[in-house]
Amino acid sequence: MxxxxxxxxxxxxxxARDHFKALGKDVAATRLEHMQAQMxxxxxxxxxxxxxxxxxxxxxxxxxxxxxxxCANIGVDPLASNKGVWAQxxxxxxxxxxLGVQIVEACLxxxxxxxxxxxxxxxxxxxxxxxxSKAEPITEDDVIRAIxxxxxxxxxxxxxxxxxxxxxxxxPGELNTDKNEVLRLAQGRGFISxxxxxxxxxxxxxxxxxxxxxxxxxxxxxxxxxxPGGQRLYWFPCLEASGATQAEVL
Amino acid sequence: xxxxxxxxxxxxxxxxxxxxxxxxxxKQVELWTELIxxxxxxxxxxxxSTSTADDNPLFYNRKIERRLxxxxxxxxxxxxxxxxxxxxxxKDRRQCLVLWKKLxxxxxxxxxxxxxxxxQESVMTVDELSSGDEVAGTELEGAxxxxxxxxxxLLEAQGKxxxxxxxxxxxxxxx
Numbered sequence: 525m526x527x528x529x530x531x532x533x534x535x536x537x538x539x540a541r542d543h544f545k546a547l548g549k550d551v552a553a554t555r556l557e558h559m560q561a562q563m564x565x566x567x568x569x570x571x572x573x574x575x576x577x578x579x580x581x582x583x584x585x586x587x588x589x590x591x592x593x594x595c596a597n598i599g600v601d602p603l604a605s606n607k608g609v610w611a612q613x614x615x616x617x618x619x620x621x622x623l624g625v626q627i628v629e630a631c632l633x634x635x636x637x638x639x640x641x642x643x644x645x646x647x648x649x650x651x652x653x654x655x656x657s658k659a660e661p662i663t664e665d666d667v668i669r670a671i672x673x674x675x676x677x678x679x680x681x682x683x684x685x686x687x688x689x690x691x692x693x694x695x696p697g698e699l700n701t702d703k704n705e706v707l708r709l710a711q712g713r714g715f716i717s718x719x720x721x722x723x724x725x726x727x728x729x730x731x732x733x734x735x736x737x738x739x740x741x742x743x744x745x746x747x748x749x750x751x752p753g754g755q756r757l758y759w760f761p762c763l764e765a766s767g768a769t770q771a772e773v774l
Numbered sequence: 775x776x777x778x779x780x781x782x783x784x785x786x787x788x789x790x791x792x793x794x795x796x797x798x799x800x801k802q803v804e805l806w807t808e809l810i811x812x813x814x815x816x817x818x819x820x821x822x823s824t825s826t827a828d829d830n831p832l833f834y835n836r837k838i839e840r841r842l843x844x845x846x847x848x849x850x851x852x853x854x855x856x857x858x859x860x861x862x863x864x865k866d867r868r869q870c871l872v873l874w875k876k877l878x879x880x881x882x883x884x885x886x887x888x889x890x891x892x893x894q895e896s897v898m899t900v901d902e903l904s905s906g907d908e909v910a911g912t913e914l915e916g917a918x919x920x921x922x923x924x925x926x927x928l929l930e931a932q933g934k935x936x937x938x939x940x941x942x943x944x945x946x947x948x949x
Contacts, residue, residue: 746788
């Protein structure tokens with residue numbers, strides 16, 4: 525059969541295209557509707573759950589941690605927006621924002637004394653004291669979450685692990701491995717001597733001297749020239765001291 | 775002496791060593807000068823020695839066996855002197871008069887007490903101002919001679935008193 529003249533063919537193709545487009549839109553709209561409905565019911569359920577367990581979430585740190593894990597598993601961040609349902613339902617955003625502010629306060633107040641490094645335990649003591657005895661108890665998990673939220677402010681807040689301890693750092697930058705190692709070895713006692721470092725790590729003296737001096741300059745270490753035999757001890761205000769100032773210096 | 779509530783840093787050994795890094799030392803000077811003033815005010819102490827032979831519990835913490843050496847004492851007290859909160863009593867800076875009230879405030883205290891007691895126009899010795907029956911129980915009781923003389927000199931410069939040497943002791947007449 526001879527082909528029809530072109531113009532009609534073109535019109536027909538265009539018609540078909542429009543038709544498909546309309547149909548596609550319909551499908552997309554239905555899917556969107558469906559998804560919206562699903563989201564709504566999901567949100568409703570989650571809200572219902574949160575409301576039902578509101579007290580538990582606020583009061584019980586372990587439950588709170590589990591709630592966070594659950595939310596993370598389904599890809600929801602209850603802290604993502606302070607304006608969202610969570611702030612209204614739980615007053616939850618506020619909880620972490622408040623905690624964040626208290627952490628910042630603690631770090632700033634002690635920064636001149638510890639060079640911007642603080643152990644988790646003293647930090648939590650500081651924050652708990654600030655919150656008063658009537659406030660709900662907080663856990664390490666809460667502190668870590670709150671600090672995570674502080675990161676968006678770009679204030680250089682971060683958590684670092686030294687040995688078994690977690691240290692909260694409130695000044696930008698990083699400790700190199702040598703400094704990290706010095707802090708690790710000083711843990712427990714709260715101080716270390718040059719001799720100890722040379723013996724423990726088999727480092728060259730120059731390396732030890734350089735690392736210690738750099739820690740002094742950053743305000744992380746303080747010098748004490750009245751150690752046994754008049755040797756210089758290096759103290760780290762960010763580490764809790766055992767109280768032994770004379771004993772067991774190698 | 776009454777119990778004194780020492781701050782945390784008093785039990786932290788490195789604060790008894792002058793810190794080699796400038797920023798840390800500035801903070802250290804700040805903490806110590808504050809402590810010295812507070813301690814002297816509460817203990818009503820007036821004169822501190824820069825000699826390490828002096829075991830003033832303010833400069834020597836037996837519990838942690840740390841003491842301030844002479845350089846540290848000179849630096850902290852010198853800072854107080856430069857702020858007008860202390861005065862060296864000799865040119866070798868061995869003794870330091872700590873003014874936990876400014877000298878002008880001491881002068882005002884002396885002058886208003888004298889007026890209260892109605893002793894203007896009468897002649898007193900300086901020692902009477904700190905140990906006489908009249909001043910018992912007042913703020914001036916037990917004030918060291920050096921402090922009173924400095925305060926009186928200030929009053930003299932303001933035309934409120936006149937100092938003159940009597941028999942072995944300084945006398946003063948208030949106007």
